[in-house]
Amino acid sequence: MSSTPAHTRRWFVAGDLNGFFGLVVDNLSILGFIAMALIGIFGFPAEVVYQRMFPGTAFGVLVGNLIYTWMARRLATKTGRDDVTAMPLGLDAPTSIGMALLVLGPSFVALKQQGMDAQAAAMATWQLGMASLIVMGLLKLVLSFFGDAVTRIVPRAGLLGSIGGAALTLLGFLPLIETLRSPIVGFVTFGLLLYVLVAKGRLPVKIPGVLLAFIVGTTLYYGLGLAGLGAPGFAVPQAVPLAFTLPLPTLGFLEGLPATVPYLPLLLPFGLLMVVGGINVSESARAAGDDYRTRDVLLAEAVSTLVAGFCGGVAQTTPYIGQPAYKHMGARSGYTLLTGLFIGLGGMLGYVSGLVQWLPLAVLAPIIVYVGLDITVQAFTETPRKHAIAVALGFLPSIAYLLNIKFGNPAWIAPDRFAALYHGTDGRGLPDLATIVTLGNGFIITAMIWTTALVAMIDGKLRHAVLALLVGAGLTLFGFIHSVDPRGGIYLPWDLVELPKLIMWQFFGAYLALAVVLGLLSLQKAEPERL
Template sequence: MSLVTFGWNQNSQLGHGDSEIRVSPCSVDTLESSPILQIVCGSRYTVALSRQGNVFSWGRGDDFQLGHIKGTSLSSVPRMIKSLEQVKVVAIAARGAHTLALTGDGKVFSWGRNDEGQLGLGTRDPCRTPTEIAWFRDNGVCVKKIACGRVHSAAISLGGDLYTWGCNDEGSTGHQTSESQVVPGEVLGLAKVEQVACGSRHTLVLVCRERQMSWVDPSILNTENALYAFGWGMYGQLGVGDRRNRSAPSQVVFSRDALPTTDKVRISSIACGYRHSLAILSPCQGQSDTFTDDDDEIPFNTLWAWGWNRYGQLGLSEKLASSCCETPMLVSLPHSAVTVAGGGRHTVAVLQRSSDSAKRMYSWGRNDDGQCGIGFASPEQREPIRVRSSGDDVQAVAAGWSHSAALLEIPLEAFDETLNRDLENVPGGMGRSPSTPFFSAIRRPSELAPTSTFRKVYLRASSRLSEIMTYGNLDAGFAQFLNTLILLLNILASLRMRVGLPQNTVIGLVVPGACLTVFVSNIVFGVWADMKSSPATTFTALPHGINTVIFFAYTMLIMTPVYEKTGDAQLAYRTGLVSCFLLGVLELPCLFLVTMMRKLIPRAAMMSAMAGVSITFIAMTFTVQIFSNPAVGIIPLVVVLVCYGSNVQLPYKIPAGLMALMLGALIIWGAKMLDIDLMVGTVAPPSAVDLNASGKKFLFLPTTSLPEVIQGLLDPRTWSYITVVIPMLIVNMVTNLSCIEGSAVHGEAYDTKKALAMDALITIFGSLVGNPYPTCIYIGHGAFKSMGATSGYSYISAVSVLLLGITNGASGVMQFVPEVAGVGILMWIGIVVTAQAFDRDDDYTEEASSSKSHAAAVALGLLPALAAWCLQYLQATIPACSAVISNSTVSPHHIPFDQVMKRLEANGIFVFGLISLSRGYLLSSIFLSSMLVEIVDRQFKNAAMWMLLAASLSFVGAVHSFELDGQGINSNYGFPSRTLGEFPLKYCFAYLGSAFVLILFEIRENDTSIKRMLQRCKKRISRTFQDSDLKKTRYRPSRSIDREDFDERKPLRSDRGPSYAT
């Protein structure tokens, strides 16, 4: 059998030799020579059992849960556990950070984390290698089944007795005591136990009825066996009708309302997730009339789920879905359930199809790391969906906290034939999904037997076109195109009004050059995505082009000041070209610092910087534009939210973005026919001026600007205005790194150095064809991925933008279609990217004793971007008011910008703080968020280092430095930077003082750690005598453990997340 894994892989728990996330099943090649019999998943590691009885493990091993003698902290590929070679292992179990193994002669071995006695060895010390649980041997108990919870364990003896041990805080072991059990103890009141399953802190037990009841409640199903639950019940995971904890077994019943049948049923399988539970019910022999699947003889097994449902892990329909279900609910499935596994917040199941008895894999629930294996990452998948690359026969599935595994009977290469058969079985032909071809009339290559070279080329081209022209690619391509269209309109307006460039230069040189740059970048990154894709995994191209934030920075901070001080528009444009060229050149040597930057900057800080730009310059900018013109903008926005927010499909294959534009155009033109002006307060678009200025010329082909760049490099006046290039380079690097990190979060790891090298070369190329704006990787990869886009959207955008640039199409399009009708897509992208920054941090659950959520750090990192966005509006407002007041009919005076700012500060509006926080806002976001991440993780020394970095950046004016004059705000750099009010020096002092305070906390933390270590040594010495007596005495449930021992358990320390979570 072939083993495939998918999902989160930060700790190499997928076994592929790397830490790249997989959003589709990928074969574990190193185990091809060892047929796998069983697969289980811990929180951040995986264990497999071969047919020969050998045990393999890989992933995170900082608590010795891998069982290896050497190299215990991490294993990126499966490694055999050598100490188990001499015994015949027949079953394994894992959860949290400990592992159990069952041998053929009924012995149980355990290893890993043991702070609650979950290994059953009589102590609380972790165990590096598999060690037999001597209690079973000493008491003559032969074990036939085992199960692991997060910090407790269970076993069933040959006689059907249930034994549990470990943490019992909420009654998860079923013993009538609140103390942890360090050795196995029998759970009284249960006999003839058939199966046991353990969740995070609750347990399910399946028991054979000793005698059948003569009377059955007509409201519940008549089951041949009985299901009991005990332990943690806060989320309804016990299924007993309330959310109270149970320390004694309580029966779980199944409602007849969901499955109206009088036949007797049997509970054939049970499973537990982190906070949810699952059970499969089968018809008893000879009573399968109601349970059969129509014309098929295969009995239809039903799946029931209950407990926590925040991310849809119960698989219930929207009508039945709620945050928690306190009783079992029937899951609607297309086929008969065979087996099921519960993960941290997701579920994986094997279903048997009635038509050909093929066993398929389905999944649902949390999918932020691709743990559902459906080809892309998304916040949640509420209803069961087919894991497409799963083969004909799936024998077993397993689920960890955020990764999954499955055993297949066919190799991964044989999936294509299965997929084709699946498509043929869809009623009405090919179903509508993000990957469905828009032109469904395009036939498959297999349907047209090629007889000539021309026909082969035609078929290949048709096949490739169908891959590109899918719904997901059209939606994402349209969003990318619209973003570029809006950017071009800003270029048309800004370069004319703020830089003073003549119309023919903007339309004939700048716009074609910018469009050619975007065309090349989209093609390059699209091809790169194709090269990384495979039949099993499809990559989404990184969105790349001219960044809106960089566009405003280069226009407002470089070209506009040059034009205002010299009045030479050509010099301003030339300075922009040279600055763009130099940024690309300087980016190349920075490639060698990338690896260090990614290691030092926490992921939460990267995601926070990206989210800050998304929620402000993308989402908020377009939101206010929509609400400025509600009659035209809100209705198309609702269409976008419905289609993307709930995956509603429009009729006639119409992409959501196109429908939004069509609605906006219909509204605006309908209003014009009725002589109603809906676009109140907007200025006339520049399109009419553009078209008139272009004369009869139709094509505007790009031309070289190399002479302009050379002239600018030789002109000493140019160099005095490009001091802003270095900060812009840092901003560009941080933006690129954040976006690359964002793509890795969604399962697509692109090589950082290659990405930055291509970005630098494209920036240099753009400066040589008339484009004064650097390129960078866009925010939005995760949103495009969730749309189902691949590399095709990048090609669609490339061709559309090139045609737009060389025909001056931006002006023509906006004469007929209102811009506000289409910006809802961009607003949605900004919202999704922001939400994903917080979703990612949810992996660090409250279950971990020491690792807390980094959501607060993400929120802190948003504040500098918010300040920059507010300042942008303030900067635009004051000149506008000044222009009105200085009108000759009102007053002949011009209001200086700096005087207004000082007056606002004097009146308690604190604009100086707003300006300071906005200067170098991406850098401020990084070091503030990183500092809080380290504080949350109690790494005060690392937090102090971030404050020292902040002090250095403040000292030279890279952040918080500004000068005011009558025209606006200027940057000021120096060593040190001296500005109005000495703000850089003040910030430097504040950050140095903060670093000193954090160092004091670090010293205090180490001092406390030393005291705790001495206390543990003292307790360990006094506990030695208790341990020796405990091993000689059979455990009785009534016996308690010293409460001090219970309180002395050491919480796990982690740098970025919990060592166990499920």
């Protein structure tokens, strides 16, 4: 153990450079996917993404990494050690991509359908994004003091199963389609990522594997495209002029707060999952030898998310699970400082936007597919074997939501045809489309309730299962789960009419009926133990 005085402790070591490249690439890939999803998939105005959303989002990364750098140096001073590694902080992949695909993009499309022009719709969506970060940040701030209680109430299978389903369908399948729109570029990039991240294969050059995959994929994309051999639709992007934009605090989020209400069934689980993730990351770092206080880790990510929201950001920050990996690279506290400055200043000066706008979606999407697969695997490997079926059960509502995304696209099904299918019936129960929509709305919370109830049954805690089902029934009444509004909005049950009211009462009754059955079964006398 070293006893190097704090005033001579080095700010940077050689391993910090490796950590810097790895953490920067992670953040750039997520920023790039947000941009490509909003601009490429939903037709969002590029200048709003790059000059409004990115500066505040990047500033949150700067603030969080500065806090974690300070925490690392404080721990090093306290313990007298020089090998303390800072917590890596960046944009959370699942929820950042979820914000783009499930909140910001659909909101922008809906506002345009209501008659807004693209610029006005984009600005209103930006305000929604800011408000969403404030909502999630406040939830994380409160729960940072009760994180351990959350993990006791909701079993690990409930937390990981709910996000695992979203990861497989929304982070795995949807970006895979974008990957294969340019098959040669996407498949080669994806294969290289699997080689370096899954197979742990060797490389002929000493650079981060993800960076190499990006370089190869981008070279292929522009090389094939300029030679006329690329996929249809190749075009060199029109560069958005780089602009200096200070992420100044704004109260614009106040105008977006009312618009967050329909999205609360997504936003609240997103915030909750980050709290649980922060707890797990703290335990991981502790096992690697760096004993950070869990509450400090959670408070830092909550503060950085709130700062980003106040300054125009639209994606929440989180500590990454790979702290031991960065320690093995030889990184200490310098890599988080470098990353925070690079991303934060890049958001202000515009060079981060300049980097990501030249990265093709077929190159960015494969890393998101990998993230989705990795989270899905974690959902099974980090839960007890007997709870695996509960994890799998939690995947099913996300499949319904995936279908909602596609069926709700006016380019696929005209609104009048959608309405006819939603209300039509073949006499064998509720309409198929209405059932799919109702199952998919609020899918993350639904998955948490289903898996929690099943885990309780498996563990013989039937009264816990009854409680979970009663919570589900209560949330169903108001549309937090199983919303009968095709857009997923919440409501007062007495305001519903005809078929929507019938569907709501049927789903409410389903939870209540099963709760009664399990409650009666819980009254049985326990079987005597066999000798």
